[in-house]
Amino acid sequence: MNEGFTLWFTGMSGAGKSTLANLVAEELRRRHHRVEILDGDEVRTNLSKGLGFSKEDRDTNIRRIGYVCNLLARNGVIAISAAISPYRNVRDEVRATHQRFVEVYMKCPLDKLVERDVKGLYKKALAGEIPVFTGVSDPYEEPLSPELVIQSDSETVEQSFRKLISRLEALSYIHTDGVVR
Amino acid sequence: MNEGFTLWFTGMSGAGKSTLANLVAEELRRRHHRVEILDGDEVRTNLSKGLGFSKEDRDTNIRRIGYVCNLLARNGVIAISAAISPYRNVRDEVRATHQRFVEVYMKCPLDKLVERDVKGLYKKALAGEIPVFTGVSDPYEEPLSPELVIQSDSETVEQSFRKLISRLEALSYIHTDGVVR
Numbered sequence: 100m101n102e103g104f105t106l107w108f109t110g111m112s113g114a115g116k117s118t119l120a121n122l123v124a125e126e127l128r129r130r131h132h133r134v135e136i137l138d139g140d141e142v143r144t145n146l147s148k149g150l151g152f153s154k155e156d157r158d159t160n161i162r163r164i165g166y167v168c169n170l171l172a173r174n175g176v177i178a179i180s181a182a183i184s185p186y187r188n189v190r191d192e193v194r195a196t197h198q199r200f201v202e203v204y205m206k207c208p209l210d211k212l213v214e215r216d217v218k219g220l221y222k223k224a225l226a227g228e229i230p231v232f233t234g235v236s237d238p239y240e241e242p243l244s245p246e247l248v249i250q251s252d253s254e255t256v257e258q259s260f261r262k263l264i265s266r267l268e269a270l271s272y273i274h275t276d277g278v279v280r
Numbered sequence: 281m282n283e284g285f286t287l288w289f290t291g292m293s294g295a296g297k298s299t300l301a302n303l304v305a306e307e308l309r310r311r312h313h314r315v316e317i318l319d320g321d322e323v324r325t326n327l328s329k330g331l332g333f334s335k336e337d338r339d340t341n342i343r344r345i346g347y348v349c350n351l352l353a354r355n356g357v358i359a360i361s362a363a364i365s366p367y368r369n370v371r372d373e374v375r376a377t378h379q380r381f382v383e384v385y386m387k388c389p390l391d392k393l394v395e396r397d398v399k400g401l402y403k404k405a406l407a408g409e410i411p412v413f414t415g416v417s418d419p420y421e422e423p424l425s426p427e428l429v430i431q432s433d434s435e436t437v438e439q440s441f442r443k444l445i446s447r448l449e450a451l452s453y454i455h456t457d458g459v460v461r
Contacts, residue, residue, distance in 0.1 A: 133355045145347045146327060148340065159329065166326045167348055174314045174357045 102132060103172035104272050105165075105197055109184045109242060110205030111234040112220055113212045115251040115259070119205070120181040122260050130274040132177050137164050139182035152231045158189045165193030172197060177273075185233045187240040199272065202245040203263060209234050211252040246270070283313060284353035285453050286346075286378055290365045290423060291386030292415040293401055294393045296432040296440070300386070301362040303441050311455040313358050318345050320363035333412045339370045346374030353378060358454075366414045368421040380453065383426040384444060390415050392433040427451070 106123070108116040117138060124134045143150070146163045150156040161184050168178035184190050194200045212234065213221045224232035231237045247266045249259045267273045287304070289297040298319060305315045324331070327344045331337040342365050349359035365371050375381045393415065394402045405413035412418045428447045430440045448454045 135351055135355065146344055163327055167351065170316055170348065170352060171355065174316065174352065174355065176355045 101175050103175045104177060104199035104201060105168040105172045106177060106179045107202045108181045108205055109190060111212055111239055112183060113215055113217055114205035114207040116181040116205050118256060119259055120179050123263055124179055127177055130276060133175060134177045135171055136179045158186060161189045169196050183233050185239045202242055203247045203249060204242045204245040205249050205251050207251045282356055284356045285358060285380035285382060286349040286353045287358060287360045288383045289362045289386055290371060292393055292420050293364060294396055294398055295386035295388040297362040297386050299437060300440055301360050304444055305360055308358055308454060311457060314356060315358045316352055317360045339367060342370045350377050364414050366420045383423055384428045384430060385423045385426040386430050386432050388432045
């Protein structure tokens with residue numbers, strides 16, 4: 100029996116990918132799954148040092164994450180990717196290598212992201228201090244048929260978390276939780 | 281219980297790393313272990329496209345293989361690396377990230393490798409047609425205390441295979457085999 104699959108978050112910077120990824124990872128570990136998070140920054144250090152932010156380099160970075168996720172997933176691990184992954188064709192290419200792939204689109208309008216701007220990156224990007232920035236000066240291509248859309252501007256984190264867990268349960272990809280909370 | 285570990289082959293081109301890696305992988309799968317082989321060529325395609333054969337690029341390539349092996353090993357998989365990995369310090373760096381690491385040195389004198397030359401690479405390297413080639417025009421640093429040394433010039437593949445399986449059994453890293461053969 101193979102319990103592995105890949106949980107692939109996509110969305111712009113600040114849309115809440117890492118936050119939700121970490122919450123879900125914690126819950127899945129509590130339910131006795133093996134879980135690994137491949138965070139965008141960690142991967143850039145360990146797998147993609149030297150790559151930039153051109154389409155080609157971004158695609159290469161995403162292919163590498165996808166390759167590693169697939170290695171993990173086919174060995175029973177829930178592999179979670181939380182990279183922006185702005186291009187649809189490469190996400191779909193990664194999906195095609197997988198047996199079980201769950202794409203979660205963290206959707207948030209640009210003006211909300213600019214308003215929040217937790218890391219101060221949008222301010223810099225809009226001022227031209229970051230030359231290539233997804234959603235500002237570089238494209239973001241929405242998924243056409245993701246397994247789940249999270250409206251991170253209108254849902255609370257708790258609501259998003261419950262929606263995602265329910266979706267994974269509905270897919271029968273995760274252990275159900277007998278505990279009433 | 282975590283059954284994972286990394287089985288790290290090192291040695292010059294043609295010393296028999298891939299042959300032994302594949303034989304052992306087959307046997308370990310038969311004993312119901314999860315196994316992944318990270319072959320040098322496959323990894324260069326999937327993780328290290330664009331990297332060359334300078335010390336820096338080789339080190340980066342090996343660090344990436346080590347990173348992926350560790351992700352697999354800590355999730356119960358026997359991760360097998362069969363890359364040349366000529367530099368001692370990076371091999372030891374990878375070892376240090378692991379909980380369980382088995383280094384197998386495939387030892388074979390250069391003249392024997394040149395004599396065999398299965399892929400015709402040594403002939404080309406000696407003729408200067410391959411500018412950077414481990415053991416000819418680029419260093420190979422022997423491991424100082426590998427878990428196992430395979431003398432691939434004087435042992436048969438069958439002998440090497442049995443030595444390696446015995447070593448892994450002695451370390452209690454693999455399921456014992458009840459079948460008499």
